[in-house]
Amino acid sequence: MSMINYASREINCKLVYYGPGLGGKTTNLEHIYGKVSPNTRGKMISLATETERTLFFDFLPVDLGTIRGFKTRFHLYTVPGQVYYNASRKLILKGVDGIVFVADSQIERMEANVESMQNLYDNMSEYGYDLTKIPFIIQYNKRDLPNAAPIKDLQGSLNPGWPIEDGPQQRITPDPTHTGENLVEKVDNQWIGRAPYLEAVAVRGDGVFDTLKTVSKMVLKTLS
């Protein structure tokens, strides 16, 4: 739920990094915190357990700059990935403007990815939010690991596509970041849409800013 304050000329948006435990959500935020100038970001808050597992959330505000006289600030949140923290995970989704699903590319984590994706759909629908209609991207993290599953398999399991019923949207929409692939296309006589995806190695920072940039643009587009 973006908040526009005409008195202080501010736009505030909320981004949530979702995904299975140990997938790299906190690492994404830590990298952003480390690389962005202290003038353009606030303090990073982590509500974590003694073993540094996210208990409630991580929080990092980042200023994107001034747009048409409005100071634009993104509030980045992560959720706890572990299955049994669903109550707190759901709270963080309240008022979300954009979602990054950080998937763990390791073959062994495929089931955890699918379970977390299903959990995201369920929690969003409980709030009455439609994941296919809000800015949503998938980041395939840990691409450097030898046991990383092929992108095709990850896409098949986590981003198979949703039916596009709305006529004007039924047109081939190329994926700007992957040549030869489409975000909207006709498959077996059915129009489907998919979430944009990016590859990342968050511990090295690869793909972290591309992910943030992509989802931020999508969120701002919804305001224009």
Next chain:
Amino acid sequence: MAGAASWSFSENDFKQIQQHLQAFLRDCNARCALLVDRTGQLVATVGDPPQFDSAAFASLTAADFSANDQLAKMIGEQEFASLVHQGEKESMFLADVAKRVILVVLFDQRTTLGLVKLKGKGAVEHLNRVFEAMFNRVGAGPAAPEKGLLEGAEDEIDKLFG
């Protein structure tokens, strides 16, 4: 609903909110009042400027309030409409406003919890009216910035991330 609805408020709304909060602070002798929306964004601050990171404070306030909301439901209550965190010198009083915003009052030994609660009730009633009128107006008022925001936004994002 595709996603969460945006809301915006005008300078006039802001003035009204400030006036109510200033009167409330005068009446109860509290140090500072903050309004935080339920998603963790700071809406307004009145009184002594906070000496801490107010963005972080706002996100933790919303989390605190939301977690307590769930705890209320678990014990069979609809909600905890207000919360108190009492310290040795500094204390906080939190109260729900129009189900979308949280009033946070910071106070010290110059006043009492009883007075803050008593005057807080009236302040919440005033604020409820202001916010409800504001939310009812969504769609009719300047709910979104002017067209053409995207071009500017893309430039700014590109600049920030190089």
